[in-house]
Amino acid sequence: MRVVVALGGNALLRRGEKMTAENQRKNARLAAEALAPLYDVGHEVVITHGNGPQVGLLALQGAAYEHVEAYPLDVLGAETVGMIGYMIEQELGNLLPYEKPFATILTQVEVDPNDPAFHDPTKPIGPLYSKEDAERLAEEKGWSIREDGDKWRRVVPSPMPKHIFEIRPIKWLLDHDVLVIAAGGGGIPTMYNEEKKLVGVECVIDKDRCSGLLAKEIDADVYIMATDADAVYLDWGTPSQRAIKSASPDALDAYGFAAGSMGPKVEAAQTFARETGKQAVICALSDVPQAIVGEKGTTIAMNAGDTAFY
Amino acid sequence: MRVVVALGGNALLRRGEKMTAENQRKNARLAAEALAPLYDVGHEVVITHGNGPQVGLLALQGAAYEHVEAYPLDVLGAETVGMIGYMIEQELGNLLPYEKPFATILTQVEVDPNDPAFHDPTKPIGPLYSKEDAERLAEEKGWSIREDGDKWRRVVPSPMPKHIFEIRPIKWLLDHDVLVIAAGGGGIPTMYNEEKKLVGVECVIDKDRCSGLLAKEIDADVYIMATDADAVYLDWGTPSQRAIKSASPDALDAYGFAAGSMGPKVEAAQTFARETGKQAVICALSDVPQAIVGEKGTTIAMNAGDTAFY
Numbered sequence: 001m002r003v004v005v006a007l008g009g010n011a012l013l014r015r016g017e018k019m020t021a022e023n024q025r026k027n028a029r030l031a032a033e034a035l036a037p038l039y040d041v042g043h044e045v046v047i048t049h050g051n052g053p054q055v056g057l058l059a060l061q062g063a064a065y066e067h068v069e070a071y072p073l074d075v076l077g078a079e080t081v082g083m084i085g086y087m088i089e090q091e092l093g094n095l096l097p098y099e100k101p102f103a104t105i106l107t108q109v110e111v112d113p114n115d116p117a118f119h120d121p122t123k124p125i126g127p128l129y130s131k132e133d134a135e136r137l138a139e140e141k142g143w144s145i146r147e148d149g150d151k152w153r154r155v156v157p158s159p160m161p162k163h164i165f166e167i168r169p170i171k172w173l174l175d176h177d178v179l180v181i182a183a184g185g186g187g188i189p190t191m192y193n194e195e196k197k198l199v200g201v202e203c204v205i206d207k208d209r210c211s212g213l214l215a216k217e218i219d220a221d222v223y224i225m226a227t228d229a230d231a232v233y234l235d236w237g238t239p240s241q242r243a244i245k246s247a248s249p250d251a252l253d254a255y256g257f258a259a260g261s262m263g264p265k266v267e268a269a270q271t272f273a274r275e276t277g278k279q280a281v282i283c284a285l286s287d288v289p290q291a292i293v294g295e296k297g298t299t300i301a302m303n304a305g306d307t308a309f310y
Numbered sequence: 311m312r313v314v315v316a317l318g319g320n321a322l323l324r325r326g327e328k329m330t331a332e333n334q335r336k337n338a339r340l341a342a343e344a345l346a347p348l349y350d351v352g353h354e355v356v357i358t359h360g361n362g363p364q365v366g367l368l369a370l371q372g373a374a375y376e377h378v379e380a381y382p383l384d385v386l387g388a389e390t391v392g393m394i395g396y397m398i399e400q401e402l403g404n405l406l407p408y409e410k411p412f413a414t415i416l417t418q419v420e421v422d423p424n425d426p427a428f429h430d431p432t433k434p435i436g437p438l439y440s441k442e443d444a445e446r447l448a449e450e451k452g453w454s455i456r457e458d459g460d461k462w463r464r465v466v467p468s469p470m471p472k473h474i475f476e477i478r479p480i481k482w483l484l485d486h487d488v489l490v491i492a493a494g495g496g497g498i499p500t501m502y503n504e505e506k507k508l509v510g511v512e513c514v515i516d517k518d519r520c521s522g523l524l525a526k527e528i529d530a531d532v533y534i535m536a537t538d539a540d541a542v543y544l545d546w547g548t549p550s551q552r553a554i555k556s557a558s559p560d561a562l563d564a565y566g567f568a569a570g571s572m573g574p575k576v577e578a579a580q581t582f583a584r585e586t587g588k589q590a591v592i593c594a595l596s597d598v599p600q601a602i603v604g605e606k607g608t609t610i611a612m613n614a615g616d617t618a619f620y
Contacts, residue, residue, distance in 0.1 A: 021381040057378060058389075061368075064375035068367060071331040075393055079368075082392025083385055085416050086498055093475075094507045103479040106395050106414035165403070169413040169488050176482045188396055197404045
């Protein structure tokens with residue numbers, strides 16, 4: 001089977017952990033251990049990943065060094081996918097046979113300049129500021145800012161991914177049995193400007209959406225979102241919470257999932273299942289091998305019917 | 311023809327220029343304009359590039375932000391190849407037909423732990439320090455340091471590249487007519503530790519050596535090193551300076567070229583020509599298309615015979 005696995009941001013950096021290279025490598029190693037069994041059963045694998053905390057750190061480091069103006073988001077994103085791809089590739093390479101080929105591919109993603117998200121920046125990025133500092137930076141750099149607790153943060157748009165430029169190379173590599181790492185951080189956001197030139201954009205593409213589009217475009221059989229929850233839950237955090245085993249996209253429409261939590265993953269899973277007729281799975285990273293065969297996690301598929309619970 | 315073009319560090323950042331994203335993008339655009347004609351004549355192209363100034367900036371930014379320990383060189387290198395590959399890919403993509411596929415591939419390179427370079431670190435990296443600061447950092451972090459004018463700098467080993475892990479994916483992509491960007495910064499230096507695990511190494515691989523190894527391994531017909539000089543000169547900077555048009559590797563053995571200038575390029579060209587029987591070219595970036603056909607630059611080839619001058 002052809003499988004896309006999207007690693008959640010905290011697969012590479014657990015909450016509260018310091019963002020040292022060592023911690024990230026340790027977590028990349030754990031992710032590699034969780035994913036290595038996919039090789040044993042002969043799957044073709046593409047790994048995608050988030051980059052929120054890593055972009056945040058580069059932004060902080062860039063701001064701390066005042067002699068060169070901090071880089072825009074597309075450039076910082078490109079830096080993080082080199083770093084994260086390297087760690088995953090190296091750690092997974094250490095677990096699989098020497099002969100297995102790997103490729104980490106920089107992925108540019110086109111967004112639509114008319115996407116409504118550009119009128120409503122919602123995605124917080126980078127450090128927390130005092131109100132005064134945030135307002136000064138907004139003035140100086142043209143940032144949008146928004147209150148975050150008792151501090152302020154920069155917010156950027158999160159438009160829909162429209163087109164992934166590197167689909168053909170990724171498919172060709174999979175045909176040669178290469179394990180591919182791609183679409184890191186939701187891909188590098190780009191758009192065509194008025195002169196029909198492709199340029200970087202100061203925004204963030206949702207990783208789960210982009211990975212779902214990638215899975216569709218490369219004709220993946222399964223799209224897996226690996227996170228820190230073992231399934232999608234109803235009534236999460238209440239005495240009546242129930243873990244969903246399987247459901248059709250339509251069955252999931254009946255519920256509401258928090259935008260800051262499972263909402264984007266459920267939406268990405270529904271879209272993939274509806275547009276391809278194939279199954280999407282949301283599960284814990286360590287459960288990926290069993291989740292592919294429906295024994296763990298939440299499976300979303302057109303033929304899954306009503307919601308079934310564990 | 312299958313062509314490898316190595317872009318010198320100052321192809322992406324001219325001497326004295328501030329290392330803003332904007333300046334790097336402007337230079338990436340100029341490089342793209344110089345290389346776009348290779349597509350028109352139907353060559354298969356791999357572009358490699360340096361990353362010295364970019365790694366230096368990341369090291370400075372990392373040091374300026376004290377809350378997270380600065381990342382090791384292999385990780386910083388991986389960050390820069392994402393960024394530089396992105397800029398080259400995007401700018402070149404804007405000049406070539408929409409249908410042309412591109413891939414920027416992270417490249418891990420194996421070095422030998424017994425390489426004598428590890429006993430003699432010579433490659434300066436990162437910022438200039440006062441003697442006191444340099445000695446404190448050397449003590450704290452186990453760095454080697456060396457005097458540089460009236461300041462001090464960290465120096466790291468520059469071992470020989472032994473093996474490039476991503477050769478097969480790169481060849482498969484070239485077979486599909488993909489323009490490949492790879493081996494950025496001489497590749498990410500790695501070695502096998504005592505547990506037979508591949509790990510990153512705090513060193514720098516010479517970009518021209520690594521690109522030459524890549525060119526050999528992918529059976530390139532020409533290996534081009536694009537720099538800011540229009541040819542290799544004898545007696546450079548003297549009234550009798552002469553530009554070399556062509557020479558055999560053995561003919562070049564008669565001369566000495568400065569280690570800090572043309573030396574590494576000439577050595578890489580000699581090695582490629584000797585090991586493959588194909589030609590290597592050293593030329594100005596803007597002359598690449600004419601240099602391939604021997605009209606500009608310095609061509610080094612087994613059948614070139616004695617040194618010929620312009």
